[in-house]
Amino acid sequence: MPHADDSVLIETQHLTRTFGQGAQQVRAVDDVSLRLHRGEIASVVGESGSGKSTLARLMLRLLQPSAGRILFEGADVTRQSRLPELRRYWQRVQAVFQDPSASFNQFLTVRRLLERGLGLEGSRLDSKERDARVRWALERVALNPGEMLAKLSHEMSGGERQRVMIARALVVRPLLLLADEPTTMVDASSRASILNVLLDLRDEFGMAILFITHDVSLATYVSDTLFVMHDGRLVESGGVERITASPEHAYTRQLFADAFTMSERG
Template sequence: MQPASDGALLQVERLSRTFGHGRHLVRAVDEVSFEMQPGEIACVVGESGSGKSTLAMVLLRLIPPTGGRIVFGGRDVTYLRRRAELRAYWRDVQAVFQDPFSSFNQFMTVERVLGRTLGLEERRLSRQERAERMAWALERVGLDPKGVLGKYSHELSGGERQRVMIARALVVRPRLLVADEPTTMVDASSRATILNLLLDLREQYGMSILFITHDVSLATYVSDTLLVMYQGRIVERGDVERVTKQPEHPYTRRLFADAFTFARRG
């Protein structure tokens, strides 16, 4: 990996995650290296099974790596173990996953879901501070706090559930949002709303976003930088215009060709 640029928010250096052993060893993430700057939207794009979601889980410290290094804000966070250290990391790095149905505990109201995330804060917030923070986050994603705070998962549409999940991440004001296929399980109207919302969050708050998708058209729409993942490796990286117009790796060329052929048939 090249030396990190000054002020890089996230540096990933030869990060690996394997499963199994011997002949059954699977290299889900295989020496992946990249970096992100503050306010950047980088997109990891690749077909199902390429290792994208495993990469997200490792970066979120939900599963440990088997090699390499993660540096966030200049600090090595690869092997954080103490609960207080992980809580501090999760204040800065939040996630939105593809399935708002399973991410949203059906026995919790929206207020309780957001409140649990506020528990990551370093100090205990007052009731008024908690209410103000929840209202702020819900308004940012286009939801009326009075209308949704008391509702349960089944009382919301799929698009509303996903916006609640974005508000849940936003409520602690993270510096990096990992969005793993956040539009896969919502309808077309909600998909456009969520994509534009993510772009607005970057513009308004300078939030960096790592957007993970198998959809080439979405990748080119939302991102500054493309990271093409194939069989656990980043096989191509660069700004959207360069990778779109002059893809270098055979897999990238095939990925874009397949996407454009499908679009023409549609």
């Protein structure tokens, strides 16, 4: 699948994040430079502890880098740390994470949760427009707004909570969605439908998606581009056809070999 547009949406340059001091220091993300274009679907793959989630948290500006920078639509956003600037950034860049319960406020209905998700834009819309946008987002993740809007967290299944969190991320119509293992908690058929829904949004309004996953075969199936991480470093990146046909790095070959054996077994 070719990406929809040639313009660079987000770029990391020598992005680095360390944790701890001295001999205990971990280079969770080490000198990572990558580019994502408008409407591009890419996946970061790599084993547990390779730095995938840290990279996502840096790109979302939830975590300050130790070195390097992030350019979004050509502008350096690395030093932006005031809340109004970050809120503007989050109108463009949203994320969904693996565990929806962690980010759920148990006292908010789905309607209120999604209205809050509208952020800055929410205050510019009237109540009818807000309602339409909230319904649009729920429909995008195949939830029935009539059934869901008044629900609280404990009244939903794990799969419904996960879909609501995806709807909450989509409600601003972000240009970039960072999706860190977003479908691990849902069953296989819901997983396929959620993935298809996300992929459709590229065509609907040009959203780019960066999937973060252990699942190499899924990454290969949905992506234009793969980024392979190992010990915090980006060891290989490129078009999915090229990487699957002729992986250059020994670690990438190993990842594909493991994924292939597992799918044969299972």
